Amino acid sequence: MEEMEVIFRIKRFDGEREYWSNFVIPAKKGMTVLEGLFYVKENYDSSLAFRASCRMGICGSCAIKINGKPKLACETQILHLNSNKIKVEPLDNFKVIKDLITEFEGFFVKHSRVKPYLIRKEDNYAEPVELIQKPSQLSKYYDYSLCIKCGACYSVCPASSSRDDYLGPAAMASAYRFIADSRDEGYKERMEIVCGDCGVWRCHFAGECSEVCPKGVEPAKAIQKLRFKSALYMLRKLFMG
Amino acid sequence: MWLKWFDFRKKSLFHISYSLHRLTGVVLAVYLVMHLSYLTSLRLGRGVYEYFISTTLTPAFLGFDILLVLAGVYHGVNGIRLILHEFGIAYELRRPILYLCYVVVLVVWLYASYVLYSYVMGV
Numbered sequence: 001m002e003e004m005e006v007i008f009r010i011k012r013f014d015g016e017r018e019y020w021s022n023f024v025i026p027a028k029k030g031m032t033v034l035e036g037l038f039y040v041k042e043n044y045d046s047s048l049a050f051r052a053s054c055r056m057g058i059c060g061s062c063a064i065k066i067n068g069k070p071k072l073a074c075e076t077q078i079l080h081l082n083s084n085k086i087k088v089e090p091l092d093n094f095k096v097i098k099d100l101i102t103e104f105e106g107f108f109v110k111h112s113r114v115k116p117y118l119i120r121k122e123d124n125y126a127e128p129v130e131l132i133q134k135p136s137q138l139s140k141y142y143d144y145s146l147c148i149k150c151g152a153c154y155s156v157c158p159a160s161s162s163r164d165d166y167l168g169p170a171a172m173a174s175a176y177r178f179i180a181d182s183r184d185e186g187y188k189e190r191m192e193i194v195c196g197d198c199g200v201w202r203c204h205f206a207g208e209c210s211e212v213c214p215k216g217v218e219p220a221k222a223i224q225k226l227r228f229k230s231a232l233y234m235l236r237k238l239f240m241g
Numbered sequence: 242m243w244l245k246w247f248d249f250r251k252k253s254l255f256h257i258s259y260s261l262h263r264l265t266g267v268v269l270a271v272y273l274v275m276h277l278s279y280l281t282s283l284r285l286g287r288g289v290y291e292y293f294i295s296t297t298l299t300p301a302f303l304g305f306d307i308l309l310v311l312a313g314v315y316h317g318v319n320g321i322r323l324i325l326h327e328f329g330i331a332y333e334l335r336r337p338i339l340y341l342c343y344v345v346v347l348v349v350w351l352y353a354s355y356v357l358y359s360y361v362m363g364v
Contacts, residue, residue: 068251092245158246158259205323206259207335208252221332228329 003028006078008036010048011089013096021045027078033086034062034073037100050100057214060150064100065089070152072214091155107151110167114175114193119186137182144177144222146215153209153219165198169209169219172200176222179229191233200227254339262319265312272309303361307354314349318342 006027012019023044025036034052041048053059055074062073067087078086094102153169154160160168167175175194178184194200203223210220247264249257279297283290296302322342326332358364 156252156256158256161245204259204263205327207255208259211253211255218332224327224332225329227327 004079004084006036006083007085008040009085009087010037010040010099011087012048012099013090015098021048025078029079031078032074033064033066033071033076033078033081033088036078036086037073037088048100049098058148060148063091063150063152063155063214065091065155070155070212072150072152075214091151093155093157093161094151102151104151106164107154107168107170108149110171111149111174113167114171114178115186115190116171116174116178118178118181118184119189120183121185131183133182140182141177141180144173144180144217144219147173147177147213147217147219148215150214152212152214153217156208156212158206158208159202159204163198163202166202167193167198169203169223172203172226173217173219173222176226179226191230194226195230195234200230203227255335258319258339258342262316262323265316268309268312269316272312298361300361303358306357306361310353310357311346311350314353315346318346318349 004027006025008023008025010021010023012021023040025031025039027036032055034050034055037048037050037052041050050064050073051061052074053061055062057072057075060072063070064073065071065088066073066076067081067083068089070091073088088100090096090100090102094104094107096102147170149170151170153173157166157169159166172194175190179187179190179194200223203220205220205224207220210218213219247260249260279290279293282293297306319342322338325338326335331338
């Protein structure tokens with residue numbers, strides 16, 4: 001199939017009310033949902049609001065719900081969806097600002113709470129030293145470093161939907177990424193956050209975060225690994241102080 | 242919002258398993274309260290207790306019992322799967338393990354239902 005007409009059914013929000021808009025898109029081979037949204041904006045309704053930046057699955061800006069599942073609009077080809085009707089909605093578990101644009105501030109605040117950077121006891125910026133790492137050490141966290149913070153995992157997490165204070169899968173995966181990094185020396189500080197009331201113990205292992213991650217990061221795996229580390233950390237703290 | 246965890250439209254089998262696990266947990270908690278209430282009726286005399294129990298050992302109650310067994314078996318088997326993964330064990334095998342869980346639940350439930358049916362109906 002080289003070309004077909006597809007109806008885009010887009011969930012809209014104008015700040016006061018929610019409604020649906022339908023647009024007919026001439027979808028060609030290779031055309032992505034993001035290109036379809038740009039087509040709507042350029043030809044039908046310039047008020048349609050959505051986020052996009054890199055258009056190549058790197059920035060994570062264009063994550064939206066496509067036919068009920070969170071995906072990157074720039075990486076989802078219209079004809080691959082095998083449907084002449086495509087339902088486009090904003091991500092769940094986020095406050096909608098306008099149309100497909102959601103509020104990400106809280107998500108990034110949660111991410112920053114796990115200190116997503118290398119913590120070193122002594123940093124000498126005047127004479128920087130190369131931190132040597134073996135491939136085996138790199139492989140322990142590499143997969144988790146691929147997270148693009150698109151929010152897809154957070155939008156399907158049932159724990160995040162019922163608890164506003166839960167840090168969420170992306171933040172947890174990021175915490176594990178740095179805890180597993182041999183160069184990092186912030187284990188204790190980070191574990192205090194991870195073991196806290198809004199940390200790993202709020203996860204109920206629905207595993208949906210790993211299922212929807214467009215980069216194959218497997219946040220659920222990171223959380224379970226973190227949970228085991230967390231249990232050991234808490235026991236050690238309890239008995240050894 | 243508080244029921245969003247139960248929304249498994251367009252979700253994977255993992256999410257459905259999670260929702261069912263929580264639902265069966267609620268069912269078992271309600272059953273536990275009923276069970277303890279029945280046991281507490283012993284304080285009112287043996288006759289009262291036996292009257293309560295006799296109402297549950299009827300063909301009309303059999304359907305509820307069979308569903309209760311399903312809830313119990315599912316919650317138990319899926320719980321073992323969750324404990325396994327939550328210790329970081331066999332995460333990579335989570336899909337075949339999930340399918341295996343459903344097979345085990347089905348087999349155990351069918352056998353338990355058969356035993357229950359034979360006992361209640363006197364077959």
